[in-house]
Amino acid sequence: MSGVTAEELMAITASRLLADEKVVFAGVGMPLLASGLARRLHAPRLTIVLEGGIIGLSLLPGKLPISTNEMRAAYGAQMLTEITDIFLYAQRGYFDYGFLGAAQVDMYGNINTSVIGSLDRPRVRLPGSGGANDIISLCNEVLIVTQHEPRRFVEKVDFITSPGYLSGGNSRADAGLATGRLGAVVTDLALLDFEPVTRRMRLRGLQPGVSVSQVREQTGFELLAGNEIEELRAPSAEEIAIYRELRDGPARVLAGPA
Amino acid sequence: MEQVAVLAARAEREAADRPVVDKRMTAEAAVALIRDGDHVAIGGTLYSRTPMALVFALLRQRRRHLSVSRPLACYEIELFLATGALDRIVTSWVGIGLPWGLAPIFRHYTERGEVCYDEWSHLAMGLRYKAGAMGVPFLPSLTMLGSDLAAALDLQTVACPYTGQQLAAVPALNPDVALIHAHRADIFGNVQVDGYRHMDVDIARAARKVIVSAERIVSPEQIAATSSQTMLPHFAVDAVVAAPYGSYPHECYGLYGADLEHFDAYVAAAKEQGPAAGLRYVQENIDAHPDFASFVAAAGTARLAALGAEARELTAQMPPTGATP
Numbered sequence: 001m002s003g004v005t006a007e008e009l010m011a012i013t014a015s016r017l018l019a020d021e022k023v024v025f026a027g028v029g030m031p032l033l034a035s036g037l038a039r040r041l042h043a044p045r046l047t048i049v050l051e052g053g054i055i056g057l058s059l060l061p062g063k064l065p066i067s068t069n070e071m072r073a074a075y076g077a078q079m080l081t082e083i084t085d086i087f088l089y090a091q092r093g094y095f096d097y098g099f100l101g102a103a104q105v106d107m108y109g110n111i112n113t114s115v116i117g118s119l120d121r122p123r124v125r126l127p128g129s130g131g132a133n134d135i136i137s138l139c140n141e142v143l144i145v146t147q148h149e150p151r152r153f154v155e156k157v158d159f160i161t162s163p164g165y166l167s168g169g170n171s172r173a174d175a176g177l178a179t180g181r182l183g184a185v186v187t188d189l190a191l192l193d194f195e196p197v198t199r200r201m202r203l204r205g206l207q208p209g210v211s212v213s214q215v216r217e218q219t220g221f222e223l224l225a226g227n228e229i230e231e232l233r234a235p236s237a238e239e240i241a242i243y244r245e246l247r248d249g250p251a252r253v254l255a256g257p258a
Numbered sequence: 259m260e261q262v263a264v265l266a267a268r269a270e271r272e273a274a275d276r277p278v279v280d281k282r283m284t285a286e287a288a289v290a291l292i293r294d295g296d297h298v299a300i301g302g303t304l305y306s307r308t309p310m311a312l313v314f315a316l317l318r319q320r321r322r323h324l325s326v327s328r329p330l331a332c333y334e335i336e337l338f339l340a341t342g343a344l345d346r347i348v349t350s351w352v353g354i355g356l357p358w359g360l361a362p363i364f365r366h367y368t369e370r371g372e373v374c375y376d377e378w379s380h381l382a383m384g385l386r387y388k389a390g391a392m393g394v395p396f397l398p399s400l401t402m403l404g405s406d407l408a409a410a411l412d413l414q415t416v417a418c419p420y421t422g423q424q425l426a427a428v429p430a431l432n433p434d435v436a437l438i439h440a441h442r443a444d445i446f447g448n449v450q451v452d453g454y455r456h457m458d459v460d461i462a463r464a465a466r467k468v469i470v471s472a473e474r475i476v477s478p479e480q481i482a483a484t485s486s487q488t489m490l491p492h493f494a495v496d497a498v499v500a501a502p503y504g505s506y507p508h509e510c511y512g513l514y515g516a517d518l519e520h521f522d523a524y525v526a527a528a529k530e531q532g533p534a535a536g537l538r539y540v541q542e543n544i545d546a547h548p549d550f551a552s553f554v555a556a557a558g559t560a561r562l563a564a565l566g567a568e569a570r571e572l573t574a575q576m577p578p579t580g581a582t583p
Contacts, residue, residue, distance in 0.1 A: 029356060051380060052303065053454035060572070066356045069303040069330065069456065070509055070516065071572040080454045083303065083329055084384030091381075091400055114377060119410055125368040125375070126360065130330060130351035133379035134401045160406040161377075175404030176415065176424040 004235055006147060006188035008243055009207060011037060012235040014099075014145045014186040022096035023047045025086075025135055028068050030145050031099035032059070033247060040242050047078075049095065051086050051131040055079040062249020068131075087131065090138035093179070098139025100132055102146040104157050107201050107221045109144065109164025109182040109194060111136065112157035119159060129161045136162040141183040148187035148218045155221035165199035172199070190215045191232060195224050205230040264395045267432035270466055280445040281498045285315035285550060288469045288497040292316060292435050297325040297348075299387070299433035299465055301458040304330040305355060305508040305516045307451070309439035311471050311501035311550040316437075317341060318544050327433060329383055329457045332508070333524060336363035340536025344373055348431070350380040358525045363536045377407055382428050384457050389430035390464025398425035436465030439504050440489065441513070442481070443472035447495030450476075450487040453511030453573070462490050471501035473513060503554040503562065515568040517557065 007030065014034040018024055020043040026032045028050070035048045036059040047056050052069035056078030065073035074080055089095060103126060104112040113132055117123030136142050142164075146152055164182050165172045184204075185192040191205035202224040203215060208231060216223060235243075245251060289312060292298060298316070302308040313334050320341055327348035328335075335352055338344040340363055352364045352375070367373040378386065381401045389397045398416055402408045403426050416427040438458050442450040449470050451458070462468045470490070475498070481488060504510070507517035527535035547553045554562070 052306070053456065063572075067304050067306070069306040069454065071453075071511060071569060074453065074511070075572055082384075082455045082459065083457050084381065084388055084460065087381035087384060087401070114407070119406075121371055122369055124360070125365050127353040128349070128351040128375075128377045129379045129407060131380040133350075133405055133407060134381040137379075137401045137403065137405075138381075160404070163404040166404050172404060176426070177400070177403050178423075179400065 004240060008240060009188050009235060010145050010147070010186055012239045012243060013191065013207070013232055014143060015041065015239075017143055017184055017186070018043050018046055018097060021045045023049060023094055024097040024099055025049045025051070025090055025095040025139050026099045027101055027132065027135070028065055028073070030101055033064065033243070034145065035099060036246050037239070037243050040246065041239065049086060049089070051083060053081045053083050053086055055081065055086070059246060061246050064247065087134050087138065090134065093140065095139045096141060097183075098135035098142045100135055100142065100144050100162070102144050102152065104152055104154055105144060105146060105185065106154050106157045106164070108166060108168050108199055109185070109201065110157050110160045110166065111144070111162040111164065112159045114159045114161040116158055132162040136164065137177055137180060139180055141181055143183050144185045146185070146187060148189040148215065150218055150220040153219045153221065165194060168199040169197070189218060192223075200224050202226055203229055205232045207232050208234045264390065264393055264430050264432060267390065267466055268393050276493045278446050278492060281447050281495065282445055282475065283497055283499060285311050285471065285499045285501065286318070288312065288499050289316045289319060291467050291469065291497065292321060294321050295323045296321075296434040297327065299436045299461045300326060300328045300334065301436060301438040301456060301461050302505065302508065303328070303456040305332050305521075306454070307439050307456065307510055308332065308334065308505050308508040309437040309471050310334070310506060310508055311504040312437040312439070312469055312499065314544045314550050314553065317343070317540055327383070327431065329380065333361065333521070336361055336528065336536050337540055339363055339367045339373060340533045341540055346374040346376065348376045348378070350378050350383050354521055354525055358521060362525075362528045363533050366532050376411060378402070378411065379407060382426075384460065385428040386431035387457055387460035387464045389428065390432040391460040394430060396427040396429050399428050400425065402426045402428070431464060433461070433465045435467045435469065436461045438462055438468065438470045439501070439510070440470055440472045441510070442474050442476045443470055443495075443498050444476055444478045444481050444492075445498060446478065446492040447490070447498050448478065448481045448488055448492045449490040449495060450481065450484065451489050451511070452487065455489060459489055462494055467496045468494060469497045469499065470495050471499040471504045473502055473504060473510060475500050501550060504550070506554050506557065509569070511569070512573040513569055514562065514565040515572070517561065517565060520557075
């Protein structure tokens with residue numbers, strides 16, 4: 001396991017959750033990278049969609065987009081359309097996965113990317129929802145990938161930018177969000193899901209070498225635990241190599257001494 | 259939330275003449291349509307096809323009490339803030355781009371409560387413009403329900419009259435003026451773009467006045483020969499501005515990539531000096547130049563050629579690969 005970064009571990013774990021011949025609506029950054037990795041491994045017919053009006057893109061290794069609205073994001077795409085159209089496909093039910101990162105997530109999977117502190121006089125004004133609120137509201141199954149730290153995993157977010165299960169139980173459906181469910185949260189320590197009745201976050205798997213108590217220490221609320229907690233497979237050499245090539249570009253052939 | 263006035267916006271369009279005339283003018287003359295207190299919608303998204311020649315012309319005029327809306331906003335918002343032009347931001351996201359972290363000047367004003375930020379979801383912004391473009395007061399949607407965004411905006415819900423289903427009632431937005439940058443236009447204002455269209459069609463059709471800048475002014479015959487690429491008809495456009503590199507330092511699909519080094523320098527200064535850096539940027543990159551072409555020329559031909567080569571590489575047909583079905 002040595003030499004694998006937290007980011008690589010998260011992206012590789014998350015990529016395994018994406019099945020072939022599905023459609024994933026990905027945020028830029030790690031969700032997009034994990035989706036691109038899935039396409040190069042077990043899901044070659046996975047269709048990646050970005051909110052910038054881009055459907056069926058192919059990532060150009062080493063030239064990954066830093067925005068969902070730019071030419072690198074559109075590289076090799078099957079269709080370029082309008083932003084609103086993309087979200088309306090989501091509302092219609094075409095998108096199997098919505099795939100997001102999170103600055104702050106709580107025990108019910110609510111995400112905050114708006115403010116730390118109060119809305120009127122925030123301690124930190126974050127950029128805002130972008131498409132995250134829509135993705136979590138409209139996609140069929142939502143996956144969240146983020147680093148496991150107490151400041152990110154909080155009992156209650158300061159502001160619900162993007163609604164998960166709100167206050168648990170049936171509260172999401174009661175608010176009118178009749179569709180969509182939160183599938184999994186992937187971190188550098190664990191794989192988590194949501195208990196079906198209370199809708200509270202639950203531990204399902206551990207990254208190699210990580211203990212339950214380590215996960216609890218890095219979680220700012222009481223985490224439920226499933227009956228069976230699996231040990232997640234360590235990244236394979238192939239997964240690591242393909243991920244790095246995607247991120248950094250084709251590996252340079254080693255030349256002789258300079 | 260500002261009062262929407264779809265019927266008033268319709269009445270204006272109904273009463274207006276639709277002359278088929280040469281609508282070309284300078285960027286400065288075009289943005290003179292904008293008054294203090296207006297709501298200006300800026301087309302493109304983040305750092306893609308931003309109507310920068312028009313934005314710079316507006317910044318030069320130092321308007322006051324503007325509201326600005328955009329699908330996703332980039333550093334142009336910080337320039338409006340730093341020059342004291344802005345009362346209200348209406349969007350779903352403000353930043354420079356992922357690698358640059360939080361936008362420092364935006365933080366300065368929002369955290370002090372010195373500007374209103376109406377934060378909508380991305381789709382809700384799209385539906386606000388689309389409702390305005392359709393001439394209806396709201397559109398129902400499944401988005402934003404249950405969130406604190408909805409609560410902060412006092413977003414209302416509506417029950418479907420047929421099924422009783424609860425839906426968000428996203429209110430129409432009819433901006434006073436829309437600024438749009440395009441690849442091509444003829445002198446009458448038939449407008450074409452290549453690649454993704456962002457929210458530009460709905461923004462333009464929702465707005466009371468529409469100013470379009472274009473990389474190239476082409477003949478009406480060329481427009482007619484490639485009519486499937488036409489995004490807006492002449493009767494929906496009020497002014498046409500010729501603006502080569504009119505999105506620079508942002509990208510224009512197929513023509514030039516975004517100048518990320520330009521962003522690096524801007525963000526480094528803004529992180530260090532806050533609003534003063536924004537004001538100095540405007541003085542040095544806008545006020546000190548006679549026009550936008552002069553600002554673009556200062557980037558140097560080598561830099562512009564490199565951005566052009568990048569755009570051609572990324573938008574050329576991709577060779578087939580094993581991974582593609």
